Amino acid sequence: MTDLLKRAREWLAQDPDPDTRAELSDLVERADPAELSARFGAKLEFGTAGLRGELGAGPNRMNRVTVMRTAAGLARVLGPGKHVVIGYDARYKSDRFARDTAAVLTGAGLHASLLPQALPTPVLAFAVRALGADAGVMVTASHNPPRDNGYKVYWGDGSQIVPPVDAEISAAIDAVGRVDELPLDAPGTLTELGEEIIDDYLDAITALPLGTARELSVAYTPLHGVGSGTLTGAFLAAGFESPRAVEEQRNPDPAFPTVAFPNPEEPGAMDLIFALARASEADLVIANDPDADRCAVGVPMGGGQWRMLTGDEVGALLGEYVIGQTSGDRMVATTIVSSTLLGKIAAAHGVRYGETLTGFKWIMRAGPGLVFGYEEALGYSVGGASLPVHDKDGIGAALAVAALAAGAKADGRSLLDLLDDQARTYGLHATSQLSVRVEDLALIAGAMARLRAEPVAELGGRAVERADDLAEGVGGLPPTDGLRYLLAGGARVVIRPSGTEPKLKCYLEVVVPVTGEVAEARQRASAELAELTEALRVTLGL
Template sequence: MNWKNKLEHWLTHLPPDDPLRKELENHLNPEECFYKDLKFGTAGMRGILGPGTNCMNVYTIRKAVAGLAELLTEKGEEAMGKGVVIAHDCRHMSAEFALESARILGMYGIRSYLFKELRPTPLLSFAVRYLGTSAGIMITASHNPPQYNGLKVYGEDGAQLLPEAAGHIVREMDQMESELYFDPPTEKELLQRGLLTYIGKQIDNAYLNALASTRLQKGQKDVTIVFTPLHGTAAPLVRKGLTEAGFFNLTLVKEQMHPDPDFSTVSSPNPEEHDAFKLAIQYGEKVDADLLLATDPDADRLGVAVKNDEGQYTVLTGNQVGALMLDYLLKQSPFVNKGAMIQTIVTSDFGRAIAADFGVETFETLTGFKYIAEKIAHFERTAEYQFLFGYEESYGYLIRDFVRDKDAVQAAIFIAEVAAFFKRQGKSLYEALMGLFEEYGYYQESLTSIQLEGQEGAEQIRRIMDTFRQALPAHMGVVMVEDYLKGESLHLPSGEKTAIQLPKENVLKFKLADKSWFCIRPSGTEPKCKFYFGVKGGSMEESVEKLRALEAAVFRAVPVTPRNSSDFVECFR
């Protein structure tokens, strides 16, 4: 059906009292609601709340969960009997979507374990493994703006679905007649039939017990910490975890402690955005804090800010925090046999250099923590390596693998311990980072996301990828092009091609002769095209200069100039 047919179908079949009907009838641009179906990828679904097949609503949730139910049904009675655990964050409609997921599963005779109150994403991953369920569902849009919501689907290993399983769900969804035709049982009926069980504190306590394994130093720790969950889900577990680890000098950003689906005190609930630390910095200045911590709404990402050599709080990058964690971890256990560190193809080479110094092997995966989890599972099966640490540049870290997704709760307690370790030596985290730069080189990275929404935006993103794929930018000093969609790398000077042993994905990475690199990929969850950059210099000044020059050279070749990206425009000044 084209978008007009879909619109007519919805207006014909929506219940008269459904709020989405009125919203749809008054919509200024209904084509945007129906011009495509909301994509289910390996990270699940994410989109703007609203009516239509291109938005997050009860009906698109039903269709996606029905796809999962079909997958479990095909696996047989054992998979169905293990059930599915469901959690949700604080966003608009999250609780409703979580219950709706249980209703659809119940329609197929599949049992649900549902957290009645909001919980963070890493706890959902833990719960899948702890309860031994066949799958997990997390209702969240992570760090997106308030008008978004989403759904993540996890496999029985506690990791987000890989492409094969996600593709199975997509095929099941494609065969369904309409998302409006489901008639699932009520909550009361599910409870009566034993298909719905509410869960809570037991899982929390089990997670906190597992969290103790991340602690490498015991006893009370003299570190002054300011923490904010940015109106999200992390507060109870982070507070308890820090206290149990011996961190008692903890100040909470009271304005941001309570869940708020509008994230009313921040422009974006994303700890990658420095503005998200505005209130935390004010608190930090009052108490002279050593460490500022911020988690995103579903608590899988952690941001860290510390005082620089001028006494001003600066937000560290995900690459820098990962390097500090890895260095500390390896110093505390330097003789691990066949140790492995896992990072993504857009993560800094900083961690690789540190790992190599300790004889630890570095493995790279595609972007997305599901691929890191896949590698961990491979090591478990083969005993080929021992997993030590996994991280990605987008503020995601994993220290212990009882969770199989990035875990900001683990990370918050661990980086606090790193700060305590260096404070006992009379150093701040910032001074420790400068020491790592002096030892391994001055690595600098950046990320610019160009937001390109709607049909026109999708076409612009396609044009960007085609431009760089078809016209190899040799004039920038590029010597190697890695095309992950083709599954091959091309060495430009020799013309030699090599197969890339990773799943195919629409990603391009360019390596320069001086070991600098940049990477371009469309976001899998947002209407954005992402540009990653990495360089290494002999000094901070040299590396910053190299980074700016590389950014400018790349952006001059981009075939679109969006007006809504200040970072992008800045590169032309």
């Protein structure tokens, strides 16, 4: 307890934020062991995902001291004279963290450019390359709960950092001393960017292959995030009518008051947008997560019923659409946990295909000629001759989905019809997830060790035809903690620990040939996924 109090007082002495100083002063005065340990017994670790955590005082929380130390570490790795673009969303403290980052970087002799307002993450990713910067920082916690914030770092290629850069920055952060001793704000080294950078981004994504059809009614929600203005501008610039937005969720609000969890994949998050879609008789539903790097898509089923498409369904539709709209030597890519359908589409069209580890930092490095990449967690990057954004882009993806839907509508068809076409051509590829949350992380490590020590011979009545230990770097991929089982009949299961939550995540896929009605194949696939999921629960033993 004495050591915790000592560290807390040292932190308090350098903290520039009156909010966290008041919080920490109270904890020190009460000598609260549990709360002090939660903040000072560990620290947020900087990695390829940057930082993400709950707001509050101490090294295990997101706060101004943590952010300034991180900026100082980044400055040491980059060196004086380098240029960093900084963006931020509308979460609590995001603008303050962005300005603290600028102050530390300029004080260290770097040049910082600050985006003009709270904007989507893809605008920052675009700006890094557009401005020829050496790195970028985005202050965001994406779709995390309201009390969280985060810090993503991009390199000069406009994509998120990968090893060994993350380890270099982490080591540099650890070497930073007191933040109240850092030099701040060197004159003439901060540029406050104007609205022109937004216009440049809109010019880039509206130049994507978007066909000519524009008649489409779209219902939209940014889920209280920063996507609304940019998405509306993109739709109008591309010639679409302005989407009709959920009024209660149109404007940024860091409290996210109408949703339990600001993630389109979470139960209840899409209730208001589907209600608007029914009332307005929309053709399409589009939702962004709070920093607008992800895009969710909903389609009408008839009779006032709507359903949300899976990330794999949208990925397959957009992948084939982009291939059809482009030419030359091209590549499309997805991750080892996404559906295998994109690979079959690529082969049928004579296009190169790449498969990477999870995360857009890997997708963007799949290979030359990349015109489309996606991950099943609603992330897509759509290109033409090249990709305007080297990260997932929920605004550009929304435009491409609207163009695809408008083209289908002009032909008297729908996105569901296009999915049925793919099922008939390539087989019905159905995917689902099983996530097991634990209180003790040792249970996950134990489950992975047990699966490696006791090879699985069958799952759900399907023989395991091949088992890959991804920790061994299978197929040229960097090593990662995961197991992949290829099962009889084209089914597949991938098991890996979550990188951000105390979960073991399992990704399941079955492939069902379509010999009659597609609806019958979907029912069969649903039953097979349910059977495989139950067998997997038993095998995991958690």
